[in-house]
Amino acid sequence: MWWLDAFTTYLYGLSVAVSVIAVLMLASGMDDLFIDLVYWTRRTWKALVVYRRHERTYYHELYRPAEKPLAIMVPAWHETGVIGHMAELAASTLDYENYHIFVGTYPNDADTQRDVDEVSARFPNVHKVVCARPGPTSKADCLNNVLDAILQFERRAKLSFEGFILHDAEDVVCAMELRLFNYLVGRKDLIQIPVYPFERQWNNFTSLHYLDEFAELHGKDVPVREALAGQVPSAGVGTCFSRRAVLALLEEGNGVAFDVQSLTEDYDIGLRLKARGMQEIFVRFPVLRYRRHQKAPPFGQSRRESNVICVREYFPDRLSTAVRQKSRWIIGIVYQGYRTHGWKWRHGLVLNYFLWRDRKGAIANFVSFGAMLVLTQLLIMLLVQQVLPGTPRFLSIFEGQHWLDIVLYTNAGLMANRILQRVVFVSSYYGVKQGLLAIPRLLWSNLVNFMANWRAIKQILQTGDPRRVAWDKTTHDFPSIGGENRAKRSLDELLVTQGALTEARLREARAHPIEGLHAGSTLVHQGVITAEQLAQPIAEQAGVACEPVDANTLNGELVNALPMAVALQYAVLPLRVDGGTLVLASESYIDPVSLAAIARKLDRPVRYVVAHKGQVTVGLRRWYVKSDEHDPRGLLDAATRSGRIGAERGRMLWDSYVSRQVMLGEILVAQGHLDEVAFKALLLSHARSGQPLGEFLVAQGVIAQDTLDRLLALQSALQPSIASLLKTEALPPVQLIKQWTERVA
Template sequence: MWWLDAFSTYLYALGVVVIVIAVLILVSGLDDFFIDLVYWTRRLWRSLFVYQTREHTRYHELYRPPEKPLAIMVPAWQETGVIGHMAELVAVTLDYENYHIFVGTYPNDPDTQRDVDNVSARFPNVHKVVCARPGPTSKADCLNNVLDAILQFEQRARLVFEGFILHDAEDVVCEHELRLFNYLVHRKDLIQIPVYPFERQWNNFTSLHYLDEFAELHGKDVPVREALAGQVPSAGVGTCFSRRAMLALIEDGNGIAFDGQSLTEDYDIGLRLKERGMQEIFVRFPVLRYQRHPKQSEKFGQSRQEANVICVREYFPDRLATAVRQKSRWIIGIVYQGYRTHGWKRSPVLNYFLWRDRKGAINNFVSFAAMLIMLQLSVIGLLQLVWTSAPRFVSIFEGQRWFDVVLVANIALMGNRMLQRVIFVSGYYGVKQGLLSIPRLLWGNLINFLANWRAIRQIIRSGDPRRVAWDKTTHDFPSIGGENQAKRSLDDVLVANGVISTTQLHEAQQHRIDGLQLGSSMIHEGRITAEQLAAPMAEQIGVSCESVDPVGLPHELIMTVPRHIALHYAVLPLRVEGGTLVLASESYIDPVSLAAIARQLGRRVRYVIAYKGQVTVGLRRWYAQAHKSDHDPHHLLEMAAERGLISPERVPQLWSGYVSRQVMLGEILVAQGHLDEVAFRALLLNHARSEQRLGDFLIGQGVISTETLNRLLRLQAALQPSVTSLLEQECADFERLERVS
């Protein structure tokens, strides 16, 4: 029968294909087994010999170096509603303060721009960058625009960023991440921390297969790569570049740090820095705190050390089409563009890992073909088992004992592959996810095959791997509660509350006193009172407002806030309510600063808005050493009343006028345009670690000259009255009144 001949031919061809695929699987399996062998041998060696004489670095060591300025770079295309959540989450969780987030947006994406504007109003350390070209361009192009804005900000703020960190808008940043980067950035040029995807429902194999791959990749493969080749591929998130590395990239690219045509600029940069002899490190740093009882959230089989490493968390795509699109971009960038751009290197060890990067172009097809062949052989076996009268064919592997050895070896290697996957997934996510990673292997093979096929079609259609357009992947962001709302303009609130009319506001803006911001200028001119300014300001911010007695605070309460914290953040302690310390401030305290105050004091804090000048006078009275030997201004007023120079009823009025017209040097600096408010806040972080007075520090930083400082101090003295001058004016008025009467 003709179909028997056809089927025999099919079986023969299938046998040839099976042999080729089996050999390829064997080669790849031995390659993976070598990595396993190196990892476990190295881990055993370090356990037996290295850590017997040298202790692990504890997380307390991360707090020793002073906080260096760090810049977080976030590309954003159609990320409405995400940036605000990220900034909020970072502000309340990061155990670090000296950082700025620069968000790259596009001119044709007004929704994201508007969202970033709203976030920037609440978080002074969040800066909007608008790219030169409409989006979506490549992520690398967006980062180049962001980097240019960072360098311009450095010049304006007179600060130098020591580290440049890559993150996406949907990343959840670990509490100690910036502490770790700050600890290492002066010694290492590329620092990469692990990425651990968030879990979804157990049957969402598309999203969870990322979990399996990253757990093994960042748990074993990348550490071995760093140990043998000294080269670390950036993951695109959770990567910190030293200033030396970033300047080298700019020099290498003739002013452009990131390759705008690369779909995986992070992978590209790791190889470029290695060629320049830069130091790269992959860090798995667990933060372990003493616990008398284990957490209820710990999962069975989870390693406490592995599950507490400093890492990046995020949700990965949960739809097949989205996952295929994302992975095809990775394959094009790493395999095809990577080969075209970097070729092979002189180092055999590095070439070995480059081959491991690129073998996926073949492996993804081989794995999928193996699945199909297994399915076909299973169907044939089942058919012969059910259909007993069917013709019997000689096995396609009959008489090939070497092939039996190959099959046995492949089965053993596959069993080891599953075991390794279970171990590394279980270490972070628990045994349940570890066991589920086995069936997810098949689904992952399907996704990788489809992604590889899509990548090849894109390259054929474009004619060149470097011409393939960047294809952004959308992600989910974990909900943190609440909505990100814009902070209304203070001018709008003043008009809306009837404090001042639109005409009066326009007039005040036209005649603003030199050296004062608008609110202070209106108080000095008598257009509004300090209370009328403070109440709308508190409403704008979303906190309460109250009048503060800066001279009547208990000494014990003053001692709860150290001098350097009070002066740096311009706050006064008011009282303790249910374990929460209530602070007074004359201006908005952003969430980053408020969280930093709470960490430094080791207690919960909240703040209220005080009337203008009340905190300034309190700080001078209780904390500013330069004023401790001066006469107490409030006491001078009381003495004048006792001697009959002024009536006792005038003391509160004169005191209120004196307090509300006090001006701090920082306000004059900003009002006169020497610095913008954001740059001034950045400088204050550096000044907090200095023993110099603010004026001397600004001169040392090159912000102002000595002549400018002297002029500003004279202006400050002219703008804010002394009690003596108020008394002299009051007495002169009193004498005039007596002469007239």
């Protein structure tokens, strides 16, 4: 009978398939077992020998190096509403200040551009980059545009970034990430930290299978690779390149650092840097802080492993999206990686072995899926044999093959080890509940990887070349942190709206600017508006209160508690303590990054109010800076007591004096020697120098000595002294100085 012949052929084919799959699984399983043995041997050696001889590096050490300038590169295509949350979260959580975020947008993505503009208005360290070509192009192309903008910013700002960090707009960064990069970037050229996906509902296997894979990959596989081969594949996020590495990539690519034809430019760069002899490192650095009322961790979770500095993000929760993303990874790593890098003697035996591990997925994913299908059929046959005693013994086709029995038993042991390893590494970060759920998710992971592999092959066949496959961006979710991006209304608009001046008067004043002053200061110096009228719209832009400040009435204890370096760097004065929060006064907007940095430096919560123009400047000179000028308030009080000037007139003169005081930084920016963002970056270095600002700028080569002399002369001309104001009152200033000196004596 034909069906009997067909069934016999099917059984024979099944036996052949079992044999082939079993041998392939054995080879892959032994490969994985080798990595397991290396990892656990190294971990045991470190625990028993290394850490008994050498003390672990604790997070306090990360604070020792001075903050180097770091640039974060973020490609953004249709990321409306996301980049604002990222900047907000970074500003509120990052324990670092000297960083800038450069967001790559596209000319045909107006919504994302508008969103980045609004974010940049609130965060001066966020910069919008518009790519040369309409999007979407590729992540590599976007990053090349961003890198070009960074280099232009360096020339304009007269600073050099020491680290270039890859992140996506949806990434949630750890507070100490930049501290870790800052600690290592002088010695390492590629620094990669782990990626740990966020959890979703327990039955969302599509999203959670990423959790399982990254927990084992970044918990075991990549550390072993780095230890044996000295090469680390970048994850595309949480990667920091040294300046030396970036310049080498630009030189190699004739001005183009990232390969625009690669779908996994991050993986490609790791191999290119290794070929150039660069130092690469994968870092699992735990930050363990003592907390008195720390919540008990989930059962099975390791306190050390679960507190490593890492990147968190949500991964796709839909099957189609996950397949698209993984097919892109497979094309880039397996097929494009082979075409570009191949297996070469110069790589060395060890690195070639890990390249084999990268590329074996092209076969292993099909083998794993085939094993699932075969196992399902064998289980059905076994069930039929058990339920129907008269049924032929189908499984007898495997009897008498002792070699196959050995292979199958070995594979069963290797599979048990594979499951155990997965449970251990998932549990160490997420707890034993997720670790156990990783067992059924193995089957779903096999399905996703099989479909992604199949899609990758179809795309390559359609294009005829793996390097011609188009970039297919994956959409991610971002955790909600509350708050909204808000666009700031312009100062001119607010001044007119609040009735401080008319539009005609504003245009007239703008037509005659004063050299060395910002627009607002010009209006005050021209007498068009008062210092209070200028402060009110600035406060409204910042979303804080506006109040006058008398520097002579400040609390001396509070002044002493605020370090001079902090006061001068951020141009703030301490006013009072309100419910445990230190209230500061500033004449301008303090961005969230700077405000968070002040709070960390003072180890207490802070907020600020906007003071009238000149009031903080006078207060800083009164309390923190030794000035050559005689005490201006004392001179004015002496004139009032002598009866040569009335009390009301004295108050008017004081307000005129205060409102026309100018800081050197304002003149520098207004004259175009620096932009405001670059000036703030320089202030971070100046705070540690111990030099006067002018001398520091000359020493750094920002301006020449003759330029500094000219700027100081301009500053002296712009801001009056009390003595010069009193001349207008026909009161000899020499007499006032003599009276004041005698009173002090």
